[in-house]
Amino acid sequence: MLDDRDRAILAQLQADAGMGIGAIAEKVHLSVSACSRRIQRLEDEGYIARRVAILDRARIGLPTTVFALIRTAHHADDWIETFRRVIADIPEIVEVHRLTGTYDYILKIVLPSVEHYDVVYKTIVRRISLFEVTASISMETLKSGEALPVAYAR
Template identity: 70%
Template sequence: MLDDRDRKLLGLLQEDADQSVTVLAEKISLSLSACSRRIQRLEEAGYIARRIAVLDRDRIGVPTTVFALIKTTQHSDEWIDGFRRIIRDIPEIVEVHRLTGNYDYILKIVLPRVEHYDVIYKQIVRKTELFDVSASISMEVLKSGGAFPVDYAV
């Protein structure tokens, strides 16, 4: 069971996981060793899945985002496993969700420029059968990479 300090610690780590344990301990009014033990416990319990560096997309050359909506007539386990392998092997595809509604999947694709979408599109359609693909170009990011709300954690 998490307490308020655990939740505050999780929120602080989401803002900046590079903060020293000393700074974190000070912010949540704990000793250095107690704070360190809490972080270790949260990691072991799976609340902290991993720590990553968030890169500047412009600096690394992938400023463009395309969302591809996919419809398929295939829903067998074999097709889904194959589709997972295809998308796993394309690094420009950074996020994929299975959906309810009119489309089956949405892919978030990061690219050096919008014209590069055709390269990714062809990599997918050469390897699997799709019924329909519709793509939209992100014009502006209004919110991204937000921290998860920690108030619901138990």
Template identity: 70%
Template sequence: MLDERDRKILEILQADAGTSVTELADRVALSVSACSRRIQRLEESGHIVRRIVVLDREKMGVPTTVYAMIKTAHHADEWIEAFRKAIGDIPEIVEAHRLTGNYDYILKIVLPRVEHYDVIYKQLVRKVELFDVSASISMEELKGGASVPVGYVQ
């Protein structure tokens, strides 16, 4: 069971995984060693899966976001594995989700410019058969990031 200090540690690390243990300990009113033990426990329990660096997409040359909604006529395990491999081989596809509703999958694709979407589309359809693909261009990111709320954890 996690307490408020654990939740605060998780919140701070989500905002900046590079926060030093010394600063973190100070912000949650713990000794450095106690804070370090808590972080280790949170990693061992799986609450902290990994620590990553978030890159500036503009500076990395991929400021454009396209969401591709996919329908497929195939739902066999073999097709799903081929699809999983195909999207895994395309670094511009940064997220993929299986959905309920009118579409089977949604892909988040980051690109240098919108015209590059056709390159990614062709790479994907060469690897797996798709029934329908509909793409939407993100005009503006209103909220982004990978943070999850910490208030629900028990």
């Protein structure tokens, strides 16, 4: 069971996983050793899946985001497994969700330019059969982030 301090620690780590334990401890009003033990427990219990650095996409040359919506006529396990392998092999595809509704999948693709989408598109369709692909270019990011609302953590 998590308490408010655990949730505060999770929020601090989501904001900056590189923050020192001393700084986190001060922000959540704990001693450094108590804070360190809590962080270790949160990792051991799986609340913290991993710590990563979030790169500045424009700075590393990937300012463009394209969302591709995919419909397929295939839903067998072998097709899905092949699809998983195809998308795993393309580093520009950073997120994929299986959907309800008209489309089966949505892909978030980060690119150096809009024109590079054609390279990714051709890589996909050469390796797997798709019924329909439609893409939308993100014009502006209004909200972005990996941080989860910690109020729901139990």
